[in-house]
Amino acid sequence: MKLDKDLRSIQEVRDLVGKAREAQRTLAAMSQADLDRITAAISRAGAEHARRLAELAVEETGYGRAEDKEIKNRFAAVTLYDAIKEEKTHGVLAQDKEKRTIDIGVPVGVVAGLVPSTNPTSTVIYKAMICMKAGNPIVFSPHPSAVGCIGEAVQVVARAARQAGAPEGAVSCIATPTLEATDALMKHDHTRLILATGGAAMVKAAYSSGTPAIGVGAGNGPAYIHHTANVAQAVKRILDSKTFDNGTICASEQSIVTTRAMERAVSEELRRQGAYLLSDEEHKRLSKFILRPNGTMNPAIVGKSVETVARLAGLDKAPATARVLVARETGVGPGYPYSSEKLGLILACYVEADEAAALRRCVEILEWEGAGHTFSIHAEDESVVRRFAQAVPASRVLVNTPSALGGIGATTCLFPALTLGCGAVGGSSSSNNIGPLDLINIKRVAWGVKELEELRGGPAAAHRQSAGGPEVDDALLRSLVEQIVRRLT
Template sequence: MMIQMDQDLCSIQEVRDLVQQARKAQRAMERMTQGELDKITAAISSAAAAEAGRLAGVAVEETGFGLKADKEIKNRFAAVTLYDAIKDEKTHGILAQDREKRTIDIGVPVGIVAGLVPSTNPTSTVIYKSMICMKAGNPIIFSPHPSAVKCILETVEVVRRAAEAAGAPKGAIACITTPTLEATNALMRHDHTRLILATGGGAMVKAAYSSGTPAIGVGAGNGPAYIHHTANVRLAVKRILDSKTFDNGTICASEQSIIVTREMERAVTEELQRQGAYVLSDSEHTKLSKFILRANGTMNPAIVGKSVETVAKLAGLDRVPASARVLVARETGVGRGYPYSNEKLGLILAYYVENDEPTVLERCVEILEWEG
């Protein structure tokens, strides 16, 4: 009789096996020189840059989030720009000496790293986390988002092959192939996991901080943009829309709200419309608001990284022109019952108009205290 193994148990066992392999890799990497670690890092950079376009396409095809061309830019930024920034840094051995104070700074690996990867930026996250871990001599085990497993595993394979060909030991870069919540928790809480690099939703980042293992987390952004009365309005609006539309709004650092004083309302509104933003009517505002969050208060994946056309169709907005770059909704409140005040990883901006600057600043703080 065939026994069906429980998926959660299988995934937990996989984590244990990967950690054991990573411990062996760690012992080997501890004996490596700075030059050997730099060679591995350079190999990852070259391989990831060469595959940047293909991996971007795989990510869009699997997740349905964002734009291939923009994801390729993110992949290249991680593979090339980041590499150029860190390639000459010393991370291993004696880093600095202060003869007067009689101190020596010595760089040593932290140990096994757990890398949590989101679905919105799956491939670029794997590239840069692999690179910074290899640069410092730390094995990394990735926990992929369930909806982006294929593209994450493919990216891990690209960087793993390059790293091992350049001298990295087997097990230095690995990934859970059966992602479950239990597997992620087992990885984060494992006695031999020394650091968590957590990129993703607020709940996941909070879980990382609560795991008992040191963690560096990046969760919701929800950044408000205050256009001051001294600003170049045309340029300010251009920068905001360029940022918001990059990869269809999947970057958590992109603007989520525009806030202005009453005296700036007309100029900013006209400039938004001139540059392709569609300002929703009251009825359209109400229709779209029902699709921003799910019943449990988390972001609705149906709007994440989708085109304006797709979002408008979802909400039944039939007056939105095909040329619209972003949907802009006037908002008056923050918190529960005001979904536009949340982070929106799509082509939706909240628009607040306040009486004066002190009120604007209070609103900015209120938005960030609510989420961000």
């Protein structure tokens, strides 16, 4: 029975990729204006269905809060669109007359889009939009526990794209998700790039597939509260961030780090703003539920309310009104589950002797899990910010802002994205907040500016070209683009 299902899903992938390849031929021949029209249609559809898709996601997965998922859907549909609508991604991007070069944007081709269960519908809107803006078809591989809401989100954006002129097959989704289907999609000869958002095993599989991939590692960001910070404001930002969609954004804070001199002020402010600080006994009870025996995050705590997590761990004294559960921690690594990523309403709290020890602890946490992802600091002393920023292994250093929303570019001026690269230190091919420009190749046309005699140290060529740069007419540009299209197809 399972074998039949696997075979059907693999054949489905082959069919979807075949249609996507046909769609690629059409997309590659489109103008920038055509692609912009399709992108705008997806934006409108995503915004129109933001609330409905959010409710479907919570109902199916049990993760997060519908009102916050609606914000994420609108962020993907509207905030992202505003950031990319004027970008040039297709055809001639730039011309340097002095250096005699022309840059031409070329779509990478069929993209495999892996979608997690924590941010299912917003990820679909986001990835569909950046792919269409770049002229690439995308085949989605949904997480099995969110296949319904992901499938519905794909239908919404695909229908909008088709109505705006996108070809059939430009946006599609595996209806029967299996590991075999995802593997077949990632390894298909015509899949040109993998956008991998999901668990560590899936991201590793993407990078091991033999297909170029952009994957993101685990987030496990510490938040350092310096003595120059406004403590009340810092705690508010941390709790607002951690409670947004019940902690399911990977850039959300996973621990608070402060010094002994700040311990009392920070603890009192946490209690005042609704956090529940665990006793030693409660710490032990909850620690048993954070990770599974194999060391991975326990899905039972992901995106759940404090009441649900407290009931699971037998924390009878935790009030129903508590916003976050905070556990004092002293170590990092195996045997210290609070030091790992927790995509739920649980925070570790580290109290260090001084600032130097706090910096070492932040680095240690990130090196254990979360290297290359996100670090946040609350301080008014810019020299402290610079010192920490230079030392921590993180691609995003966020200052005086909620980390979950700052990392994705909602409360900062970072590029708005739901795939956050971790760089080489985090095992990722990019440290960017991923956007359309990460999904194109750039073909460069270059005129000769020297002759062989000049390279040999001889006199300049008698007929050396003038320094005014090439005059490139529209016919030449059209010829260049047509050649690219023929090569792609």
